[in-house]
Amino acid sequence: MFVMTSMSAQTSFQGLTLEKALEQAKVENKYVFIDCYTSWCGPCKMMAEKILPLKEVGEYMNGKFVCVKFDMEKGEGRAIQQKYRVSAYPTFLILDTDGSLLHAVVGGTATGEEFLEKVKIAFDDNSVGKLAAEYNRGNRNMDFLLKYIKALVKSCDLEKAQKIAQDVVVALDDVEKCSEPYWFIYANRDLSPVGSGNMVYLLKHMEQFRKGVGRKEVDSVVADLFAVQLEDILRGRNKSATLADVEAAEKMLDSYKLIGQDYLYEYIALIKAVKTENTDETLRLCKGIFPKLSDQKIAYLYFSPLTMLQYKWDNKQKKELVALTKQLIDQVEMSQLKHSLKNFADTGIPHLGAK
Known part of the structure; x- marks a missing residue:
């Protein structure tokens, strides 16, 4: 029973x-x-x-x-x-x-x-279905459209969300675009992907957005754009980036004068150290960077910079890498990440080779 x-x-x-x-x-x-x-x-x-x-x-x-x-x-x-x-x-x-x-x-x-x-x-009245029916009946009130876009994003109907968001943006003047009610369109990477017209507009009008939305919010979104591209280099997904590309990115970053985003300069310094095969500097930077990162960031950023310098590490440096890795093992909470770090300390680092 x-x-x-x-x-x-x-x-x-x-x-x-x-x-x-x-x-x-x-x-x-x-x-x-x-x-x-x-x-x-x-x-x-x-x-x-x-x-x-x-x-x-x-x-x-x-x-x-x-x-x-x-x-x-x-x-x-x-x-x-x-x-x-x-x-x-x-x-x-x-x-x-x-x-x-x-x-x-x-x-x-x-x-x-x-x-x-x-x-x-x-x-309820905010469901995608009910909003879609209202949209199909011809409702183009701006407040309604913003609510509908947000509902579409939540339901992962990104194609339709992008289309309606673009319809909204083209109807706005510059002052409206840079104001708080429309900020979520520019802040959301699904609605304004890297390289999109919206993102180009944001970067060209940062001061207006800072005045209309707030410096902290705007700087955080722009910093995320840099972070995505720098992290792709660190994790080995972008293998074509040259040292000159990284230095150009650094100059661009300087021009935006972002507040509270110093970690981006640490990323750039680490990329430079790896690309110039400076193991001492790479080790120093890793000791400063990775203990501050989340489990997720450690999982996809820690291993690649070290393995990119395979056969460049001496025995003393490898001992320090093992110590750093064990520190991270004690720090992280994800069990699978703990296992990966332990395996790296036990078998990965000893095979990184020597100078």
């Missing part, structure tokens, strides 16, 4: 095609809920094992939805992924019985309560 009660309380996924799920939802006066997952997605498995089986989640979901799940890389899942532009996992789609999208919950949640709060947005 306990097992039957437990099973009935959890979210019940039915083995239906999407077409059949929509038909059943219409008959039962419900909506359709789709769990969009992939086999390799860790957060998808976490949601399936820990959140969706919760009693409070199951009771709400089973009463409100016909629930189905599809692997986005197999079978009908591929067509669903393309139709609803699913680009992040997990994504949970909420559809009306005609197949129209009411809302999308993107990403996992820590609790069932948080998950249900996000699901219930589908039925």
Whole structure:
């Protein structure tokens, strides 16, 4: 009896095609809920094992939805992924019985309560579906458009969000563009990617943005643009960047006079040290930089600069690298990163070679 009660309380996924799920939802006066997952997605498995089986989640979901799940890389899942532009996992789609999208919950949640709060947005006035219907009826009020853009970004419909954001931007004068209500368009890298017209405009009008939005906010966004490109060099993703390119970036950085972004100069100094094969300077900079970084930054920035100088390290330097790596092992919280650092200290550093 306990097992039957437990099973009935959890979210019940039915083995239906999407077409059949929509038909059943219409008959039962419900909506359709789709769990969009992939086999390799860790957060998808976490949601399936820990959140969706919760009693409070199951009771709400089973009463409100016909629930189905599809692997986005197999079978009908591929067509669903393309139709609803699913680009992040997990994504949970909420559809009306005609197949129209009411809302999308993107990403996992820590609790069932948080998950249900996000699901219930589908039925308030700020859901993507309701905003889309209002947009299609011709509403072009500026406040409404800004709200719609933000909802589209949350649901990862970036193509439509970019299009409407661009429609908004072209209707503004320079003073309006550089004001707080529209700042999120320029600050969001999905809406204004590196190299886009919006980003070029931001860099050309930094002083106006600083006056209209605030120096701290603007400087932080511009610093992120530099950080992305410098980190790509440090982690070995941009192998074509030359020392001259880095020095040009440094001069450009100087010209913007960013406040509170000194870490960018540390990145530049480390890149220069690696490119000039200066192991003493590389070691000194690593000791100063990496203990200050987050686990995520350490995970993708620490190893490459050191391995780029393979066969350049002497035994004394390698001992210091081992000590630094052990310091980071004690510092970080991610278990997989601890394992990677330990393996690097035990087997990676000893094989870096000698001068």
